[in-house]
Amino acid sequence: MEKTTFRDVKQTVLTRIRDKTWAPDTFIPNEVALAAEFGCSRSTVNRAMRELAEEGILDRKRKAGTRVNATPVRNAKFVIPLVRDEVEATGAAYRYALVSREVLPAPPWLRARLSLGDKSRVLHLNCLHFANNAPFQFEDRWINIATVPMVEQADFSARGPNEWLLSQVPFTDVELSFSANTADAQLADFLALSPGEPVFTAERTTWLNDNPVTFARLSFGRGYRMTTRY
Amino acid sequence: MEKTTFRDVKQTVLTRIRDKTWAPDTFIPNEVALAAEFGCSRSTVNRAMRELAEEGILDRKRKAGTRVNATPVRNAKFVIPLVRDEVEATGAAYRYALVSREVLPAPPWLRARLSLGDKSRVLHLNCLHFANNAPFQFEDRWINIATVPMVEQADFSARGPNEWLLSQVPFTDVELSFSANTADAQLADFLALSPGEPVFTAERTTWLNDNPVTFARLSFGRGYRMTTRY
DNA sequence: CAGTGGTCTAGACCACACA
DNA sequence: GTGTGGTCTAGACCACTGC
Numbered sequence: 001m002e003k004t005t006f007r008d009v010k011q012t013v014l015t016r017i018r019d020k021t022w023a024p025d026t027f028i029p030n031e032v033a034l035a036a037e038f039g040c041s042r043s044t045v046n047r048a049m050r051e052l053a054e055e056g057i058l059d060r061k062r063k064a065g066t067r068v069n070a071t072p073v074r075n076a077k078f079v080i081p082l083v084r085d086e087v088e089a090t091g092a093a094y095r096y097a098l099v100s101r102e103v104l105p106a107p108p109w110l111r112a113r114l115s116l117g118d119k120s121r122v123l124h125l126n127c128l129h130f131a132n133n134a135p136f137q138f139e140d141r142w143i144n145i146a147t148v149p150m151v152e153q154a155d156f157s158a159r160g161p162n163e164w165l166l167s168q169v170p171f172t173d174v175e176l177s178f179s180a181n182t183a184d185a186q187l188a189d190f191l192a193l194s195p196g197e198p199v200f201t202a203e204r205t206t207w208l209n210d211n212p213v214t215f216a217r218l219s220f221g222r223g224y225r226m227t228t229r230y
Numbered sequence: 231m232e233k234t235t236f237r238d239v240k241q242t243v244l245t246r247i248r249d250k251t252w253a254p255d256t257f258i259p260n261e262v263a264l265a266a267e268f269g270c271s272r273s274t275v276n277r278a279m280r281e282l283a284e285e286g287i288l289d290r291k292r293k294a295g296t297r298v299n300a301t302p303v304r305n306a307k308f309v310i311p312l313v314r315d316e317v318e319a320t321g322a323a324y325r326y327a328l329v330s331r332e333v334l335p336a337p338p339w340l341r342a343r344l345s346l347g348d349k350s351r352v353l354h355l356n357c358l359h360f361a362n363n364a365p366f367q368f369e370d371r372w373i374n375i376a377t378v379p380m381v382e383q384a385d386f387s388a389r390g391p392n393e394w395l396l397s398q399v400p401f402t403d404v405e406l407s408f409s410a411n412t413a414d415a416q417l418a419d420f421l422a423l424s425p426g427e428p429v430f431t432a433e434r435t436t437w438l439n440d441n442p443v444t445f446a447r448l449s450f451g452r453g454y455r456m457t458t459r460y
Numbered sequence: 461c462a463g464t465g466g467t468c469t470a471g472a473c474c475a476c477a478c479a
Numbered sequence: 480g481t482g483t484g485g486t487c488t489a490g491a492c493c494a495c496t497g498c
Binding site: 233234235236270271272273274277291292293294 | 467468469470471475476477478479
Binding site: 017018019024056070071072073074075076077078079080082085163166167170172173174175176177178179180181182196197198199200201220223224225226227228229230 | 247248249254286300301302304305306307308309310311312315393396397400402403404405406407408409410411412426427428429430431450453454455456457458459460
């Protein structure tokens with residue numbers, strides 16, 4: 001006689017939802033009842049149900065109980081890797097190049113975006129990441145010098161700012177946003193595209209406890225896809 | 231004297247990682263030691279560490295121990311809502327329209343994508359989703375009739391196939407993929423764009439235990455962004 | 461107020477992976 | 480073999496929230 005694991009419970013619950021034993025928008029038995037039925041402890045049921053709720057399958061409320069979510073608003077998890085890892089995972093050789101580097105007063109649009117004061121200074125970097133010597137990603141990066149003073153002494157000629165930041169600067173919050181755009185003349189040059197070709201854009205902003213750390217716009221050329229399975 | 235919660239433990243661990251008390255790539259004390267230090271039970275430590283590992287902050291291996299991940303390959307979670315909810319969340323009025331509907335033999339590219347036999351029949355739908363009467367999303371949907379026979383009798387004139395599928399057909403696996411494209415003439419017409427304008431594309435394929443259920447290509451026009459925070 | 465889920469505990473046994 | 484995390488248990492108290 002095997003013990004009932006929380007995975008068993010999850011599987012059984014999922015099956016019952018799929019075969020409509022437990023219809024959408026209806027309440028299912030409470031934890032104590034399920035523990036009795038499955039012959040396991042309440043903690044085991046709890047873990048199973050908690051995970052299903054995190055996955056968006058169930059909706060749980062104290063006192064009210066556990067309901068089958070009518071429209072499984074499921075969460076897709078995307079792994080956001082380092083460019084280096086992303087390139088090397090395809091078997092291609094990774095190469096990095098620094099295009100430009102300058103310290104300047106934060107431009108108004110960036111001040112607005114990061115809630116910076118009007119005397120803020122930022123480090124602005126343009127970088128290129130190659131896969132087998134073909135341009136893979138163009139990185140337009142802005143780093144808030146007030147939050148990361150030592151960035152002025154950092155050397156970005158051999159290693160990208162993202163890797164440097166990840167290893168040197170802690171952060172607490174991230175906002176990530178994907179969109180589709182077309183290449184302007186400069187971007188087309190850098191990514192070896194024709195102007196007007198579609199570009200996949202990822203914008204990432206990070207903070208360290210309310211202090212803005214960095215804003216980056218990452219542009220990917222032809223054929224880039226971001227994929228996940230669940 | 232408050233009890234130490236698993237949230238407290240997570241917070242403390244995160245702080246120690248951020249201030250380099252526990253450097254990247256080094257091992258941290260085992261669960262028993264941490265439980266003793268924090269004055270809580272091992273289960274509490276375990277839950278905290280398990281969640282941090284799920285979030286990509288820690289790397290755990292039996293016998294080896296728990297290591298601080300050098301490059302926090304953090305997971306971004308995206309909520310994938312129904313179009314209706316996505317539109318209504320902005321305060322706009324949602325409207326749906328069926329553009330076309332036909333049953334036909336699965337075209338070769340779809341057979342390849344879904345591993346269908348060469349006699350497979352599919353239902354092909356084109357739909358439009360509006361926000362305040364402006365086109366918001368164009369949906370190009372293919373449904374495998376062998377897996378979902380009753381789809382032939384379904385009425386898609388008032389409700390989109392996605393809502394119908396979610397409420398009627400269970401699924402076990404999903405593949406989701408984002409990319410950037412430009413509008414061709416047809417898409418430009420439907421989304422009220424000029425040909426060549428950028429389009430954000432989401433492709434979703436779902437299965438029910440190895441049986442392909444549906445493939446959908448969702449196209450979003452101007453200004454669409456997919457955003458998350460963590 | 462009372463029923464539900466949320467969490468903690470102390471202990472136990474087990475599976476895995478490294479030596 | 481042996482130390483680590485992975486999981487289950489039985490019980491307890493608590494927090495939220497709907498009645």
